[in-house]
Amino acid sequence: MQLPKRRHLAFGAALGIVLIPGPALAHSFGEVFTxxxxxxxxxxxxxxxxxxxxxxxxxxxxxxLPATSTGRDLSQHRSIRLMRKLHLKTLAQSLSVGALLLCIVSGLWGVRSPYGNFNMTFFWIVFLLGASYGSALFGNIYSVINPWYCLSAAINRFCRAFDRARVTWPSWLSYWPAILLYGALIWLELLGASTPYVLSIMLLAYSLLNLVAVAVFGSRNWFRYGEIFSVLFALLSRLSPLEYIATDRGQAAKHTEPGKLQLRWPLAHLTDLRVGHWxxxxxxxxxxxxxxxxxxxxxxxxxxxxxxxxxxxxxxxxxxxxxxxxxxxxxxxxxxxxxxxxxxxxxxxxxxxxxxxxxxxxxxxxxxxxxxxxxxxxxxxxxxxxxxxxxxxxxxxxxxxxxxxxxxxxxxxxxxxxxxxxxxxxxxxxxxxxxxxxxxxxxxxxxxxxxxxxxxxxxxxxxxxxxxxxxxxxxxxxxxxxxxxxxxxxxxxxx
Incomplete structure (x- = not known):
């Protein structure tokens, strides 16, 4: 049975409202260009x-593709040694934490326009997109400048017991926390009201979650299995011709020898990836x-x-x-x-x-x-x-x-x-x-x-x-x- 003509017109008007693009919230930034x-x-x-x-x-x-991902060690290259002398790693970590804090501050006290506020552009595009593509090109740099790891490491310098695993990470749990958090992130991006203020609240909550998780499970387990971006960027970095082998988390706090940088065939390291859990x-x-x-x-x-x-x-x-x-x-x-x-x-x-x-x-x-x-x-x-x-x-x-x-x-x-x-x-x-x-x-x-x-x-x-x-x-x-x-x-x- 067909709707009467008047109802057709009414429904057409309602549908027209739905099909009109929103002011600026799809993907948190309006339409993707297709x-x-x-x-x-x-x-x-x-x-x-x-x-x-x-x-x-x-x-x-x-x-x-070569049978192994073994590559050339670049750790002692002159440019890498110069970067160490200039303490660029420390500078990058400081900028990473500073950017996180600025995202939170600008969302809480800045303008409400997604286009006029720093935190929306920085988080959704510079960080999420830029770090994804950067990981595929330059390796897992995020493992070095992860702002939440930097914060937990700073706390651990004043409280040595902070980064001590109090609960063993269950084998059955594996990467499920990262999946749940990743699902929440995508839902916020696509379906949620992602405004600068909401984003700041989410970043504050996520920062607190990371610190609590590190205090319970230790940074080694949490940043391997639970933290969204650590899992995401580590996977994408497998596509890179560069591999950064970071210093062991437990040794990093003691400022021992730096990590290792290797040059390898693109995709070769991907074939060495062992996915051990559903x-x-x-x-x-x-x-x-x-x-x-x-x-x-x-x-x-x-x-x-x-x-x-x-x-x-x-x-x-x-x-x-x-x-x-x-x-x-x-x-x-x-x-x-x-x-x-x-x-x-x-x-x-x-x-x-x-x-x-x-x-x-x-x-x-x-x-x-x-x-x-x-x-x-x-x-x-x-x-x-x-x-x-x-x-x-x-x-x-x-x-x-x-x-x-x-x-x-x-x-x-x-x-x-x-x-x-x-x-x-x-x-x-x-x-x-x-x-x-x-x-x-x-x-x-x-x-x-x-x-x-x-x-x-x-x-x-x-x-x-x-x-x-x-x-x-x-x-x-x-x-x-x-x-x-x-x-x-x-x-x-x-x-």
Whole structure:
């Protein structure tokens, strides 16, 4: 039964309100730059390129990656020794803690505009995006300048018993705390009211949580398993040609010998990553699925699915048949709907991943358990996760991230000009549409090709004989093609 014409008009008005972009809160900064383009051409072309890459990898027997991540030691290079003499590590740690404190202060007492307040641009773009890409390029520098570790180390200098593990970290707990915190972070970014004030409160609460966790579990366990950014950036740093081996946490407080810096083949260290628990696999999959969901949940198609199809066919029977009267309740339900699919997305990715592994296990007639295969191939997902991240978010650095140069002179948004840069880069930077689309296309395609390369190397360790290796990877190839085309399809959808 169709709605009367008047109700159609009323519902159209309500839907129009929903589809109007918000003032500045999606991703905490407005829309990510995406562009509708002819999907079929890019989809078929990318699938063909991925299949061709798979054939080339198979023919080369996966020898494009070295068997070990052992690299060249750069610790004694002149530039590194100079950095030590200049105490750049101490300076970087001080700046890291100072930036955290400034984020909290500017959010509590600065302007409420996300664009005019220092903390929103610094945390969501300079820190979260910049450190993610920086880790993939330059290694796990975050392990050295982590502001929460620096704070706990400073407290430990005055109270030696502070960083003493009072409770042993249970093996069953593994990385689950990091997953819960990461889920809360993504929910705040995509669905929460992420304002400068809310962000400051969250940073204060998270700082307190870190200090309490260090006092209970010790810094070694907490910053390995529980702290979100330590887990995230350590995973992404596996893609880097540089590896920083930090001084043991227990020895760091005694100011013993510095850490070691190694230069290695890109991705080689990734094949040495041992994912020993399902929680770490779930974390990696959530990196993938949450980014894909982010690209989908702001599209017109997604909103119409809820506000038109679900409402007219089901939900109006539980609220009101008058669309305008039902709108407030439906808007709240829409938030729950979004949250459900954000966290359900990782289940869908996990099922697709396990299905492809099970098919590969049958084809290769392998005796390995599905758990061994799932954990064993998990590192191959990291290049894809980074590629998704770049495709969806890199434009934010160009459009808003560069504004940090002016915001640093006026962090509270009150007209200050501390460093003389407050009036710099005031004009709006709009990326070229064609350039954005092709960078998005290239990043997703390259990420999947690198993932296939890493998966082939890992398969050589798990299966005997090149024939079984290739057979085991055919379902994974199908999964890669599916992820590539679905990722491009999401990017092509109108917002």
């Amino acid at each position: 562009l509708p383009m002819p999907f079929w051409l890019y989809g078929w072309g990318s699938a063909a390129a991925l299949i061709l890459s798979f054939l080339l990898i198979a023919l080369s027997a996966g020898n494009a 929680s770490l696999l779930i974390f990696i999959l959530f990196m993938l699925s949450s980014t894909a969901f982010d690209g989908l949940h702001e599209t017109t198609l997604w909103k119409q699915w809820f506000w038109l199809d679900l409402y007219q066919n089901l939900l109006r029977d539980f609220s009101s048949s008058n669309p305008l009267a039902a709108f407030p309740q439906m808007r709240q339900w829409f938030v729950y709907w979004q949250g459900f699919w954000l966290f359900a997305s990782v289940t869908l990715y996990l099922l697709a991943y396990l299905l492809s592994l099970q098919l590969g296990k049958w084809l290769a007639n392998s005796s390995h358990s599905i758990t061994e295969l799932a954990l064993g191939f998990a590192p191959s997902l990291l290049p894809i996760a980074l590629a998704y991240h770049i495709a969806h978010y890199y434009t934010l650095i160009q459009t808003q991230g560069i504004k940090i140069i002016s915001l640093i002179s006026d962090p509270l948004g009150r007209g200050d000009n501390i460093f003389g840069t407050a009036n710099w880069l005031q004009r709006q930077f709009i990326p070229d549409a064609n350039t954005v689309w092709h960078i998005q296309l290239g990043s997703i395609l390259i990420g999947h090709v690198l993932g296939a390369l890493v998966a082939h190397r890992l398969a050589q360790r798990l299966f005997e004989g090149e024939r079984k290796v290739i057979l085991s990877q055919l379902p994974m190839l199908a999964l890669m093609v599916g992820l590539t085309t679905s990722g491009l399809w999401i990017l092509s959808l109108p917002h």
